[in-house]
Every structure is written in structure tokens, then in C-alpha cells.
Amino acid sequence: MNRRRLLHTAAAIPFLRPWMLVPAQAAPRPTSRIRPSDPEWPAEGSWDRLGRQVEGRLVKVQPPLAACIKAPSGPRCTDVFKELKNPYYLGDEVGLTQTLGWVDGWTSQPSKYAVVARMNDDVVAAVNFARDNNLRLVVKGGGHSYQGTSNAADSLLIWTRKMNAVTVHDAFVGVGCAGREPPQPAVTIEAGAIWGQAYDAVTTKAGRYVQGGGCLTVGVAGLIQSGGFGSFSKAYGMAAASLLEAEIVTADGAVAIANACTNQDLFWGIKGGGGGNLGVVTRLTLRTHELPEFFGAVFATIDGTSDAAFHRLIVKIVEFYSKALFNPHWGEQIAFRPGNVLAISMVFQGLDQQQAETIWRPFFDWVAGSPQDFSLEAEPVIIAVPARNLWDPEFLKKIPGLVLADNRPDAGKANVFWASNLEETGQVLHGYQSAWIPSSLLQADRQQNLADALFAATRHWTVSLHVNKGLAGAPAEVIDAARQTATNPVVLDAFALAISGAEGPPAYPGIAGREPDRAAARRHASAIDKAMNEVRKLIPAVGSYVAESDFFDERWRDAFWGSNYIKLLAVKDRYDPDGLFFVHHGVGSERWSDDGFTRLI
Incomplete structure (x- = not known):
């Protein structure tokens, strides 16, 4: 545990909930999982037996970036770093993850061995082997975890990539x-x-x-x-x-x-x-x-010519969202950026293009009516496509700039990804925080408070409202179904998830000329914290989405699951009483050291 985390933990002791203080019933004595340097590490014969049991699908993982550490300026390293911008390469590489790390948090580390699972029997064999030999076990499918949960050094990896029917x-x-x-x-x-x-x-x-x-x-x-x-x-x-x-x-x-x-x-x-x-x-x-008949999207970027104009623009978009977009038709993002920039990247379903244009016309007419205060970086784009085409790779390739393709010689023709996701590919996170925004802030007498907070946040960093990640405004049956999940119940009355984050390009510690920019990352993390604090001031009970959250959040149990955590811990204790499955800020992880190797008293 680093000093920062130790201080946070000590400060939180007076506020611990009762369930935090009660150890799990019948918990085994503190123990450590086995590392390759330990004498108890399985012998080669044991690994060979596991390999035969999984019909040769056990691999000894070779560190993909080893060539870069030996020759950071060499052609092989240059080729690898080019590939790190291809999400399909990252997904197909057993020793890598889609995000390469989080500065001061974690770094993507290859496992020692991996079972390339193709059937349940492979998974069962790997689980039994890890349990019986007291190994650190990791599971990876898509490998998109921002928290670094799909990798761990000195571990056995169950890799499900080939199970994709x-x-x-x-x-x-x-x-x-x-x-x-x-x-x-x-x-x-x-x-x-x-x-x-x-x-x-x-x-x-x-x-x-x-x-x-x-x-x-x-x-x-x-x-x-x-x-x-x-x-x-x-x-x-x-x-x-x-x-x-x-x-x-x-x-x-x-x-x-x-x-x-x-x-x-x-x-x-x-x-x-x-x-x-x-x-x-x-x-x-x-x-x-x-399927609805159409899916569609709206894109626009608006610059405010002054702080006062930008504040007025924020007030207007909050009001407009509340009146016209706060319903099941609309999703995705409204971003508020430093420099007095509003970026709209929204999608819709169940409307045709003319209906969408009619909905947005009053807002864009209002913007056009004050040219001294606002300017559009380009004409707004409102487009609808037949719903069946939205994920058709061949159709998407025909729209300039919308998708990028896997450029490897043997890549499948369907291997495309949104061009807007390119920056995330191989990224190193500098900071990332989220908070669900209650729908009460859309009430007429609260909209000004929300606009004020969003404006104040942009003095520090960008904050985006992901309106599809809050269920307020959804049909009753959608909310009822979400109530039957383990997610933090605050999502039921949230109209959006506010997200603020920053990332750097592919980088890795120990590779000369390609190491993460730690100074910049820490500046960005501080700015993100200040921006999100402006938003959190308005929220009585702050909840975060587990997949998009702060690696360092000491309140993770309440933030991710709220009142559901006690029940989740009971389920964990029933099906995994010895804690074989460990992930950072996962259920029961408070019983283990940060790396998941040492059980804590």
C-alpha cells in the first residue's frame, strides 16, 4: 500500500461502515499466493500436465514489449508501437491490454502462463490448477479494463478471446x-x-x-x-x-x-x-x-466568444436537454470544455432525420441569433441511417472518417472500430472520474445550479455528460429491470453520468524515449479532480460507474454498489469463500493487498 492510499485509509477509519469492520465468517488464515520465485511454484512437470489437460492450449507468455526494452529505437520496437494503435492487435495479443496503464496506478503486465480457452473444460482445468497451487488468477476477454483488472504479473491467465461464438x-x-x-x-x-x-x-x-x-x-x-x-x-x-x-x-x-x-x-x-x-x-x-426504423446522430461544436456567453450557452443547453431530449430517444454526450467550447455528440433512435432536425432547430436558431456570442466550428450534422446498417462493417466503411479498419494483412473484413475511439487505443490514463447526476438538477429551479457547476468545472478540465448512462427519463420497465441488478441504485434516478478524464499516447516504463509523461499526468489528474469536485458539490450521494471510475477512489464500495454491497459480499463468500478471484476494487478485494497476493488480517 503506497503512502497516498495509507493516508486515505487512515482518514476514513472514523467513517467506516459496520460491514467494513466485520471480517468474513470462517475466513482462512492470512496467506500469500505463490510467485515464480517461491519454492512452492509449480514445477515444469505440473505445467506440462496442465498443458496436456487443455490439449496444448497452455502458453508461456512472452512479454510483447521485450524488444523495446532491449532496443527502444530499433525497427521491431517501432513496429510494435504502431500496432499499439490497433485495438484488434491489442485484443489478439495475450500479453497486452487495451489500456497500457494508469500513471501512479498500474502498468499492463503479462502473465507467466495463459490458458487459451476454447471450451469450458479449459477454464475448469485452469481454475482448478490455480486454486490447488495457490496462484494469482486473472481473466481476460476484451481486455478493456481501465482499472487494470485483466492483467497481473506472476499470474495464470484464463484468456477467453477464442470463445466467441x-x-x-x-x-x-x-x-x-x-x-x-x-x-x-x-x-x-x-x-x-x-x-x-x-x-x-x-x-x-x-x-x-x-x-x-x-x-x-x-x-x-x-x-x-x-x-x-x-x-x-x-x-x-x-x-x-x-x-x-x-x-x-x-x-x-x-x-x-x-x-x-x-x-x-x-x-x-x-x-x-x-x-x-x-x-x-x-x-x-x-x-x-x-429494431427501430432508424438510428441517427447529431454533431456540433460551438465556441463561446466570452466567459459570459459560454455560461449562457450552458444554461441554454441544460434547459434544452430538459425540455426536448430528456427521453428514451436520446443518448451519448454533451461535453463542456476549457476555452468555452460546447461539443455535442449525441445519438437517437425511433426518429427519422426530419424529426430530429425539427427537435434541434430551436436550439440552433437560438445560437445563430447571437453571432456576437457564439460561433459554430462547422455546420451541425444531423443524420439518420436505417437501423440495420448501424453496425454493418461494409456500410460503415463507405462513410468517410467514421470508422478505421484493422490494417494487418490477415485481418478479418469485419474488423472495424469507431475513429473516435482511436485515442483510447493503447492509452495510458492520467486520470478518470465519474459521478451520476440526479435528475432533480433538471428541475427548473435547479438548472442554474447545474449550469454554474459545469461552467466552474471547465475552468479546470473537460466534463462530459453521458446521458445514456443514467436511467432517469427511461421507460418504467427499463428502470424496474435495472433495479434487479447489482449496480448502485442511484443510477435509477440519474439522468447522466458525468465523466472527466485524460490520457496519453502508448507508453511504457523502462523504454527510453517512450515512457509515460508523469509530470503532465499528475497535472491532468489534479485538474480532473478539481473539475469533478465542482460537480460533486451538487450531489448528496456520489455514485460512480464501476467500469469508468477513479482507480484511487477509497469510497469504491459505496460508489460502485451503494446499499447492494452487503448482499454482493455475501454472494462472493458463498461462491468464492477463499478469494480465488481478485480484481482491483472488486467485491471482497479489501481483504487483500493491492496486488492481490497477500491476504490481510
Whole structure:
């Protein structure tokens, strides 16, 4: 534990909740997991037996950046750093993660060994081996964790990337649910699939919609276990709330089915309890929905010519959102930037282009009416496309600047990603914080307070309102379904998730000329903290989205899960009593050292 964390922890002691002070019942004595330098580390013969058990799918991981450490200016290192901007390369490399680290927090580290799982038996063998040999175990699918939960040095990795089948159902009924649950359209997705694959199968090919993530290369399993928000969550709800059934390998090596009729507590915990906390999810079945006729988007960037003008612009967009956009049709982001810049990047469903233009006309007319105060960097873009085309790789490639393609010679034709996600690829995070914004701040007598806070935040850093990541304004059935997940209940009355973050390009400690800029990162982290503090002043109970949150947040239990944490800890203790599954700021992780190797008293 570093000094910063120790001081935070000490300061928090007077405010600890009762459940923080009570040790888990029948917890084993403090112990340490085994490292390669320990005499108890499994002998080569043991690893060979595991390799045979998984039919040769055990690999000894080679550090992908080793060539850079030896020759940072060499051609091999140059080639690797070019590839670090390709999310498909990162996803296909066993020793890398989509984010390379967080300055002062964590650095992507390859495991010693990895089981390249293709079936449940592979996962079971790896779980049993890690448990029986007291090893640090890691699970990686898409590898998109900002918290660094899909990597750990000196560990055994279960890599589910090759388990990526997608099967569409016309009438699915869960195991044990015949006669209790009606058949319904659904899709079964294996744990290693990414959302681009899922959308292509469900929407492009089958003409249905499944609620998932916005980024095409995010792993399906990790997003569901984190709760899961996508561009259209205000209409279709959290991704976790669409879960009908999961298959999961638990710490005892058993393959369990979890749904509304079987292992209900485990089913609830998987729905938002955090990836890698309760076991290794190998398969998920999600309900699908009818497609609207169109999906669409609105893009505009507006500059305020003075502080006073920008403040007035913020007041107007808050009012306009409350009156015209606070409903299931709209999602994505409104960003408030230093330099008096408002950036609109929103999406819609269930409207055609003319309807969307009509909705936005009063706002853009208002902006145009004050040319001395506001200027548009370009004409606003409002576009609608047939819903079935939104994730069709061939259709997307025809729209200039919208997507980028995997440029490797053997890449699949469907390997595309949003151009707007390029900066995130191979990033090193400098800071990242989130907070759910209650819908009460949209009331007429509170809008000024919200506008004031957003303006004050931009004196420090950018803050974006992700309106699809709050469920206020969604249909009642969407909110009711979210209530049955483990996510912090404050999301039910939040109209948006405020996010402030900063990142640097691909970098790695120990590689000369390519190390993270720590001084800049610390300046950015401080600015983010100041910006978010302006927003948090308005929020009585601050909640954060587990997948997009502050690595250093000492309040993570309350922030991620609120009143649900006690129940989640009980589920953890039932299915993983010895803490085989550890992730940073995961359920029960307070019982372990920061690296997950040493059990704390």
C-alpha cells in the first residue's frame, strides 16, 4: 500500500461502515499466493500436465514489449508501437491490454502462463490448477479494463478471446425455467466475443437489437458484469438487465448455470457485480429487441466568444436537454470544455432525420441569433441511417472518417472500430472520474445550479455528460429491470453520468524515449479532480460507474454498489469463500493487498 492510499485509509477509519469492520465468517488464515520465485511454484512437470489437460492450449507468455526494452529505437520496437494503435492487435495479443496503464496506478503486465480457452473444460482445468497451487488468477476477454483488472504479473491467465461464438434464438427458455418464464427472442454470446461481433450477428444479419456497449472492441462478458451502458440505454436499459442466463465456472471448478430460476443469487451478482469477481463467465444469453426504423446522430461544436456567453450557452443547453431530449430517444454526450467550447455528440433512435432536425432547430436558431456570442466550428450534422446498417462493417466503411479498419494483412473484413475511439487505443490514463447526476438538477429551479457547476468545472478540465448512462427519463420497465441488478441504485434516478478524464499516447516504463509523461499526468489528474469536485458539490450521494471510475477512489464500495454491497459480499463468500478471484476494487478485494497476493488480517 503506497503512502497516498495509507493516508486515505487512515482518514476514513472514523467513517467506516459496520460491514467494513466485520471480517468474513470462517475466513482462512492470512496467506500469500505463490510467485515464480517461491519454492512452492509449480514445477515444469505440473505445467506440462496442465498443458496436456487443455490439449496444448497452455502458453508461456512472452512479454510483447521485450524488444523495446532491449532496443527502444530499433525497427521491431517501432513496429510494435504502431500496432499499439490497433485495438484488434491489442485484443489478439495475450500479453497486452487495451489500456497500457494508469500513471501512479498500474502498468499492463503479462502473465507467466495463459490458458487459451476454447471450451469450458479449459477454464475448469485452469481454475482448478490455480486454486490447488495457490496462484494469482486473472481473466481476460476484451481486455478493456481501465482499472487494470485483466492483467497481473506472476499470474495464470484464463484468456477467453477464442470463445466467441454468437447464436441467435427466436424463442429462448432458460435452464429450469420451462413453464415459469415465457420463450423470448435472445442471443447467446460466448465470453470472448466483442460487441462489434455481437451487433453484426444480431442487427446486421438477424434484424434485431441487443443492448450492449458503444465501443465495438469492448468484450461482451466484461461489460455485462460491470452493468453495461450503450448508446441507447435510455431506451433499452442496462446491458446487465437484459441478461437471461449465464454459464460460469466458479472457484470450486464447477460449471454453474445462473438465471432467474437457478442460482438466483449468483445470477443477480453477475448482473453488475463487476467482472472477474465471482467466477469465469463463459457464456451469456441476452434478450433481443425489435429494431427501430432508424438510428441517427447529431454533431456540433460551438465556441463561446466570452466567459459570459459560454455560461449562457450552458444554461441554454441544460434547459434544452430538459425540455426536448430528456427521453428514451436520446443518448451519448454533451461535453463542456476549457476555452468555452460546447461539443455535442449525441445519438437517437425511433426518429427519422426530419424529426430530429425539427427537435434541434430551436436550439440552433437560438445560437445563430447571437453571432456576437457564439460561433459554430462547422455546420451541425444531423443524420439518420436505417437501423440495420448501424453496425454493418461494409456500410460503415463507405462513410468517410467514421470508422478505421484493422490494417494487418490477415485481418478479418469485419474488423472495424469507431475513429473516435482511436485515442483510447493503447492509452495510458492520467486520470478518470465519474459521478451520476440526479435528475432533480433538471428541475427548473435547479438548472442554474447545474449550469454554474459545469461552467466552474471547465475552468479546470473537460466534463462530459453521458446521458445514456443514467436511467432517469427511461421507460418504467427499463428502470424496474435495472433495479434487479447489482449496480448502485442511484443510477435509477440519474439522468447522466458525468465523466472527466485524460490520457496519453502508448507508453511504457523502462523504454527510453517512450515512457509515460508523469509530470503532465499528475497535472491532468489534479485538474480532473478539481473539475469533478465542482460537480460533486451538487450531489448528496456520489455514485460512480464501476467500469469508468477513479482507480484511487477509497469510497469504491459505496460508489460502485451503494446499499447492494452487503448482499454482493455475501454472494462472493458463498461462491468464492477463499478469494480465488481478485480484481482491483472488486467485491471482497479489501481483504487483500493491492496486488492481490497477500491476504490481510
